Amino acid sequence: MLMQAIFAMASFTAPEHIGTTPHPMLWLIPLAAAIAIVYKATKLPTIKARTFLKEVVVLSSTIIIVMAVIALALCILGWLITE
Amino acid sequence: MPQRAKQNHSAFLLTVGLLGWFIPGAGYLLLKEIKRSIIVFTTIAIIFSAGLYIGSIGVIDLVGATPWYVKFTQIMNSPMVAFLGRLTATGSYPVYGRPNDIGQIYVTTAGLLNLLCIVNAVYLAHHRTAKAKEN
Numbered sequence: 001m002l003m004q005a006i007f008a009m010a011s012f013t014a015p016e017h018i019g020t021t022p023h024p025m026l027w028l029i030p031l032a033a034a035i036a037i038v039y040k041a042t043k044l045p046t047i048k049a050r051t052f053l054k055e056v057v058v059l060s061s062t063i064i065i066v067m068a069v070i071a072l073a074l075c076i077l078g079w080l081i082t083e
Numbered sequence: 084m085p086q087r088a089k090q091n092h093s094a095f096l097l098t099v100g101l102l103g104w105f106i107p108g109a110g111y112l113l114l115k116e117i118k119r120s121i122i123v124f125t126t127i128a129i130i131f132s133a134g135l136y137i138g139s140i141g142v143i144d145l146v147g148a149t150p151w152y153v154k155f156t157q158i159m160n161s162p163m164v165a166f167l168g169r170l171t172a173t174g175s176y177p178v179y180g181r182p183n184d185i186g187q188i189y190v191t192t193a194g195l196l197n198l199l200c201i202v203n204a205v206y207l208a209h210h211r212t213a214k215a216k217e218n
Contacts, residue, residue: 016182018185
């Protein structure tokens with residue numbers, strides 16, 4: 001148990017290996033979810049599980065979709081400029 | 084508002100703000116918003132820990148060339164971050180590239196979310212006191 005705790009603590013002293021591939025973009029998803037959860041926790045007058053989850057899913061999906069649309073628009077713009 | 088009540092009100096708001104800064108979500112706990120405080124604490128703690136896991140504690144840089152607003156948002160997580168800042172000030176935990184970027188984004192976002200919660204908890208406390216005085 002002590003060794004496991006030491007290993008867990010040690011994993012915070014060295015960075016993870018993250019390559020220069022498009023995959024690290026997936027780290028956006030938990031971040032968007034966290035932003036939506038905290039924002040909705042501050043905005044909803046009363047917190048009921050069903051309503052809260054629905055609001056969080058809608059907001060985090062909106063963030064991710066809008067960012068994807070902006071990324072796509074910038075890609076198209078970049079392609080139009082360089083072609 | 085009499086002077087005494089005004090001072091008590093300011094002290095209460097300050098307590099809510101400081102408590103929310105020391106422990107994310109604790110400001111809401113003082114206002115008996117238990118669900119809200121659990122959600123806020125859990126989410127901020129997970130995001131902050133994820134940032135440290137991805138980029139190591141080296142992402143907390145309170146003395147280096149990091150811009151002041153990044154330092155500010157990192158310290159907004161909790162004053163306890165200053166302790167980690169002292170550990171990393173020696174330069175023993177170097178981190179570069181993507182892990183540094185992603186780790187720093189996570190840690191600063193957690194700090195900004197905590198700032199939002201502090202402001203909201205203080206506003207809620209003020210609003211409730213004002214409403215109680217009206218009734």
